Amino acid sequence: xxxxxxxxxxxxxxxxxxxxxxxxxxxxxxxxxxxxxxxxxxxxxxxxxxxxxxxxxxxxxxxxxxxxxxxxxxxxxxxxxxxxxxxxxxxxxxxxxxxxxxxxxxxxxxxxxxxxxxxxxxxxxxxxxxxxxxxxxxxxxxxxxxxxxxxxxxxxxxxxxxxxxxxxxxxxxxxxxxxxxxxxxxxxxxxxxxxxxxxxxxxxxxxxxxxxxxxxxxxxxxxxxxxxxxxxxxxxxxxxxxxxxxxxxxxxxxxxxxxxxxxxxxxxxxxxxxxxxxxxxxx
Amino acid sequence: xxxxxxxxxxxxxxxxxxxxxxxxxxxxxxxxxxxxxxxxxxxxxxxxxxxxxxxxxxxxxxxxxxxxxxxxxxxxxxxxxxxxxxxxxxxxxxxxxxxxxxxxxxxxx
Numbered sequence: 414x415x416x417x418x419x420x421x422x423x424x425x426x427x428x429x430x431x432x433x434x435x436x437x438x439x440x441x442x443x444x445x446x447x448x449x450x451x452x453x454x455x456x457x458x459x460x461x462x463x464x465x466x467x468x469x470x471x472x473x474x475x476x477x478x479x480x481x482x483x484x485x486x487x488x489x490x491x492x493x494x495x496x497x498x499x500x501x502x503x504x505x506x507x508x509x510x511x512x513x514x515x516x517x518x519x520x521x522x523x524x525x526x527x528x529x530x531x532x533x534x535x536x537x538x539x540x541x542x543x544x545x546x547x548x549x550x551x552x553x554x555x556x557x558x559x560x561x562x563x564x565x566x567x568x569x570x571x572x573x574x575x576x577x578x579x580x581x582x583x584x585x586x587x588x589x590x591x592x593x594x595x596x597x598x599x600x601x602x603x604x605x606x607x608x609x610x611x612x613x614x615x616x617x618x619x620x621x622x623x624x625x626x627x628x629x630x631x632x633x634x635x636x637x638x639x640x641x642x643x644x645x646x647x648x649x650x651x652x653x654x655x656x657x658x659x660x661x662x663x664x665x666x667x668x669x670x671x672x673x674x675x676x677x678x679x680x681x682x683x684x685x686x687x688x689x690x691x692x693x694x695x696x
Numbered sequence: 697x698x699x700x701x702x703x704x705x706x707x708x709x710x711x712x713x714x715x716x717x718x719x720x721x722x723x724x725x726x727x728x729x730x731x732x733x734x735x736x737x738x739x740x741x742x743x744x745x746x747x748x749x750x751x752x753x754x755x756x757x758x759x760x761x762x763x764x765x766x767x768x769x770x771x772x773x774x775x776x777x778x779x780x781x782x783x784x785x786x787x788x789x790x791x792x793x794x795x796x797x798x799x800x801x802x803x804x805x
Contacts, residue, residue: 485704485706485720485722486720488722488769490704491702491704491722491724491769492724494702494704494724495702495724498702645767645768645769
């Protein structure tokens, strides 16, 4: 039973008992949000040995799936609302907000989430969404950078990701990012930690199988930032990597480290073809 | 986060007189229970939404008293029946004295 049905029980609505298919998984479910159908299954990119890439949404229980199919029910959208306020908040020495420069609103960034991380030629560095946000804050607003994987940053990433919802992931893996991508691939297949496991052991060799009471997904990043029912907040991609590494009893890399940045690029590329879903809902 | 509490409300734009329809409300709030301790072992004081009410044209529809065990971002779903057009007003009371409100117009036709 999820947290939201619990509070609904207080007012004794029928909602509590409509989830007859408790904890069942419908692998053929179609994700449609406000009339837009998302691509949750796509042919795998050439470099993968698997045939099909599958969104983590497919593996979630029917009630969890339903939360994401309605923007009102999706608790991640609360944080999008919070980020809209932040978007208009003037901060820093230049007396500017996001809205001062981006007069077209967050909608200016339609499509951006689908191609990140990507190479930033001017800076000579690979940029994630967080990098872009902090770059603008520091250089144009004269404000402090937002800490990574903290609520304000995750909410802003959610707001900007939302503008690309439904667009297929299309991350470039060649050119200047080729070396970083290769580092990410290496990390993905390297066994670490006391349990001696690599990402691939679960998310490539065993997706769809049970791990304790939970069903393993392919570990796709198209739905990030993710609202998780277990901690009732948005979770960034790299914070999730950290959680995974703790689960296999490894010493996690730091959020923002070169290792996690490389892994973020590699994992994103594994999902090329899947719709951007952020902010999605998972357990 | 309390200062960032944002209410969200969904009410249909129109309804038929005498027929029940669904209202959904959600507010972002951390709902600190008062049972937890911080890393130094000190109790984190309770900070929750303690009361929710919904009124229609000044008449009360529902009142809810919330307690410490209710999860973060409280969500209410309930039904209402109206006879005339008017305005629903929603009020949430925070432990810290803040009051969050929202309102929605509805037409009977």
